[in-house]
Amino acid sequence: MKLDIIDLNLSYGSTKVLNGLNMQAKPEITALIGPNATGKSTLLKCVAGILKPTGHILLDGEEILDKRNKELREMISYLPQEIPDLTTLTVMEVVLLGRVNSLSWKVSEEEIDQAYGVLEDLGLDDLAPRPMTELSGGQQQMIYVAQSLVRNPSLLLMDEPTNNLDMQKQLEMFELIKGVTAEKEITTLMVLHDINLASRYADQIVVLRDGKVFCSGPAEEVINEDIIQEVYGVKSTVHFHQDGFPQIVPLCSVRCLPWQKRKDQGLAHQGSVDFGQQN
Template sequence: MKLEANDLSFSYNSHPVLNDINFKIESRITALIGPNAAGKSTLLKCMAGVLEPDGSLIINEKDVKDLKKEELIRSRSYLPQDSKTNACLSVFETLLLGMVHSLSWKVGEEEIEAVSNVLEYMGIEDLAMKNINELSGGQKQMVFIAQSLIRNPQLLLMDEPTNGLDLQHQLELFEFIQKITKEKGMTTIIALHDLNLAARYADNIVVMSKGMIHSSGSPSSVLTQKTIQSVYGINADISVDTDGILWIKPLNSVRKVFRS
């Protein structure tokens, strides 16, 4: 899938949050990084259709405004940063809700098989019959990620998907995302705070600052000492490991701290 934004902007109550966003992204993993309030989550919501920005968003050379609602529902899936539910549902039922656009009054074998396949693929089939509100925070996150994948979307949007996950599950999750993105030819865009996860798993990185795109490109071209100092206000040591992967070690803030 190809995704393109042209002069995208958005404001909350006349307060500009996104300004003149332009990019072109194709089938691969793109990490959206930047400090708090840079506009990452707002941009994801615009791409997901949760918010309606000014400007144009183009999917496979078609403006989203010209696509039917059913096409948009099938083509993209969005996992927000704070996925919560008070519903008394099993994990299996929660995943079925991810296909609500295509479900009839009776669930068929095809839908049941699709849920079973995703549960098995993610290694959480043992949770299928458990009530989702009985799960740990990390387990819930894995379930919501599974729900976002149930429709085999062309565009997968994820806002801080590693929240609540320990280090092992963070790595397993990104290895899974890497695998499915390649296998399905998807476009996956992930908002992240962890620069090392972005450097390790993203093919492309978009750096946001103050509602605008500061820079974009490969991890090695974007994650430089100059960029990190300019955008995050810190000095960092950047090295390359034996696998050729960048490693960013924060050193200190460049701001002066005044003490009385």
């Protein structure tokens, strides 16, 4: 399923968040990267139908901004950065919510088998009967990843899916997403702050700045020291892994904060307290 985003605009009050954004994504992993407050999460919410921007969002040439939520759910699976509190449910119930709108709906044996299958793929099937309250934050995050996959979506939207995950779980999750995306020809669009993970696993990287696309392409084209400094304001070194993808080592910020200026000028902080000997 091909995703086309054309001249997308959205404001929060007087603040322009998306500013004539244009991009494309196809059945592969596309990573959205960029500094904070550049519109990455807002863009996912627009594609998911949560926010109503102006412009066009096309799936295989069909406008989706006018579709009802029910129709959207059949095509799209969205994993938000802030997960709703479902800790009163069991793991299996949370995963099954990816297949039905409400647990009061009749759940088929096939749907239960699909839920177990996804949990098994993630090595989490032993957690199925346990309450979510007994799980660590990282385990809960993996369960929500399972919930997003059990829908068998054509378009998979993931906002910071590695939140709360340790190094091993991050790699395992990305290997699964990479495999499922290729096997089922899913268009996967995810927001990431870890540039090195994006470089390793994404087929395409879209760099956002000021609510629009700054540049896009495969990692070897967009991950370099000049772009990192211009977009993030960070000096870095970039080297290539033996498998061919670039990896970044951040060195320092190019911005000088007020405390650094005072330090360089040898000035004390105004209003500072003397913690020396007191009478």
